[in-house]
Amino acid sequence: MNKSLKTSVALLTLSLALTAGVVSAAPATTSIKNNKIPQAPASTAAKNFTIKINGSTLSDTGFQPSSAKEPLIPLRTVAAALGFTVTWNTDTRAVDLNKGNIFTTVKNGEDRYAINKMYTTLGTAPQTKGNQLYVPASFVSQVLHQTISVEGKQIVITPAVEHQNESGVITALRNDGKFQSVQIKGTGTAGIVLNVGKDTVIQMADGTKLAFTDLQLGMTVEAEHAMFATLSLPPQTPAYKITVQDSKKQGTTLATQGTVEEVIKAEDGSLSIRIKGTPLSEQSPSEVVLRLAEDTALVNESGEAVEASTLVQGAKVIGFYSPLMTKSLPPIGTALKVVVETVQE
Incomplete structure (x- = not known):
């Protein structure tokens, strides 16, 4: 090889070596602008939560996507553990929940939940994952009226006290064929409205069973009703039992x-x-x-x-x-x- 050719090869080898060194070193260089170091993208992985009801841990878990403001919990598993009947309504394509006089319906993707014939939003719509419908954790407290807390990566649910007692004189009776209710302790926006369902027990003080139509204005009753009520005026609450305190039935009043x-x-x-x-x-x-x-x-x-x-x-x-x-x-x-x-x- 002549001297000129050797010189050309040496220059080409040095050029390739320098070029390769620049390319391999480039990714290690971090650009700093405005004294801020660029952050890595946030993880999109969901956090998982165990669920404990009355001291027992459920087999199913909850999760919280990075974009969600609160954990989501499996509706059927949690509701069933709390004693609710859960059914799929083919006509409305929604899940119906019922326990005593508590009734609500949940539809995938719809942030609209029924509470005592009224509707509320929770800021998060139900969503389906792995053939299960999940609802926001606040559904348990706001709609089912149970106590719930999030402790680290564990969701703890405590069934609420079922009822309280209240006495009053009947001032209004409403029966439109589908919904029945009794108002006591006031008229108009005063007092409280007791919503009567198919499971509501109506009786005399001696245990004699009565029908809704046996109730009359002016009767003094003791009502066993839910611990919660709507924020309407008057407030409304499901009635579990209505006991007439008067000693005898009365006719139309x-x-x-x-x-x-x-x-x-x-x-x-x-x-x-x-x-x-x-x-x-x-x-x-x-x-x-x-x-x-x-x-x-x-x-x-x-x-x-x-x-x-x-x-x-x-x-x-x-x-x-x-x-x-x-x-x-x-x-x-x-x-x-x-x-x-x-x-x-």
Whole structure:
């Protein structure tokens, strides 16, 4: 090989070596802009959570995608462990859940959950994974009304206390054929509405079973109902048991709510009151005179006895009475029960 050719080969070898060195070193160089080091992309892997109900760990787990604000839990497994009946509704293509008078329906991809005939959103829609429907963890507390907490990578669910008791006088009954309800302890936006379902037990104090149609305005009842209620006015809650506290059944009852316009004392010492206000049934007059008989019950909104001295002019009352009245204006009848709401000072 001549001297010129040797020189060309040496230069070519050096050029290739330098080029290869530049290429292999390039990836190790980090560009720094504005004093900030570029961060690696966040992991898209979901965090997994074990689920414990009443001290027992479920075989199925929950998960939380990086984009989700809260963990998702397997609906059927969790609901069944809490005693709910879970069924697939082919007509609505949704999952129906029921326990006592708690009912809700869940549809994949739809952030819309039923609570006592009203709807709420949770900010996260149900989604399907591995042939299972998952719902946000807040579904347990907001819709099923159970206690739930997230502790590290464990979700702990504690079944809530099932019921509480409340007494009051029936002021409204609603039965549209599909939904039935009883309002006690007030009218309009006051008091509480007890939603009656197929599993609600209705009975007399001695255990005699009653139908919804046996309930009448003016009955004093003790209701065993859920610990939760809607935020509506009046609040609504499922009723598990309604027990009539009156000693005997009563027939059709009319009611008028209003102000005592006059207290009338007869020569024999008996009292009557003239009430003017709002009828609580279609057959009730807006103004009525009610005689107070020996067996007329005088109570407050909770059904507790009050003194006759509270019946003064200006008192806010609800008078309950039989349809048997005079044809005078105002009509005159006999009071079965008078609820004294307030007394004007």
